[in-house]
Amino acid sequence: MTDMTHVNNQGEAHMVDVSAKSDTQRVAIAKAIVTTTPEVITLIQENNHKKGDVLAVARIAGIQAAKKTSDLIPLCHPIMLASTQIELKILQQNSQIEVKATCKLTGQTGVEMEALTAASVSALTIYDMCKAVDKGITISEVKLLEKHGGKSGSWYNSQTDSQSQDLS
Incomplete structure (x- = not known):
């Protein structure tokens, strides 16, 4: 019926069976951009934000989000991350x-969804911690930069300026 991997021949959503796939090292890198005001950037840089260390909290939130991706994204496989x-x-x-x-x-199976979820939740955490100072914060450019491993090998986003060199 379709070439879509998450839909069976009857048009029903299902989790893809990856049991026949070989284990390979898999890496995915995603990004997001948070745009705010110079005032907020200064508060973050000087660690003077009344809510605490914005970057430390955003980092932890991103790591937690990667680990919970299969709980958030329907049909996403629960996986054993080696590193986030x-x-x-x-x-x-640019503030x-x-x-x-x-x-x-x-x-x-790949880790693209985990990387995208981690970048998104880190950005959302920055937004949440700073919205009292700047209600106009924007989150943009959430995208996969590159992925490696599996049958399809390596892929690089053609809209990206640089490619990662150290994947170990």
Whole structure:
């Protein structure tokens, strides 16, 4: 009926059977951009926000989100993550924070959804902690930057400036 992997021949949603797939090392990197005001950026940089260390909380939230992805996204496989890293970079000139999430495992299915969920929830956490100071915060550019492993091998987002070199 369809080439869609999460729909069977009867048009019903189902979880894809990955039991025949080989275990391979899999890596996915996703990002999100949080845009705010210079005032908020200064509060975060100087760790003077009344709610505490915004970046530390956002990092923890992203890691927790990656681990809970299968609870949030229907039909997503529960997986055993080997690593989740959240990098938060302040882009001073644009009053932005770049959130980059990297997820890794050795397994039968990819970690793209975990990386995207981690980046999204980290960004949402920044929003939540800073909305009292800036109600106009935006979250944008949530996207997969690259993925590695599995039958399809490596993929790089063509709209990305750079590609990661160290995947270990």
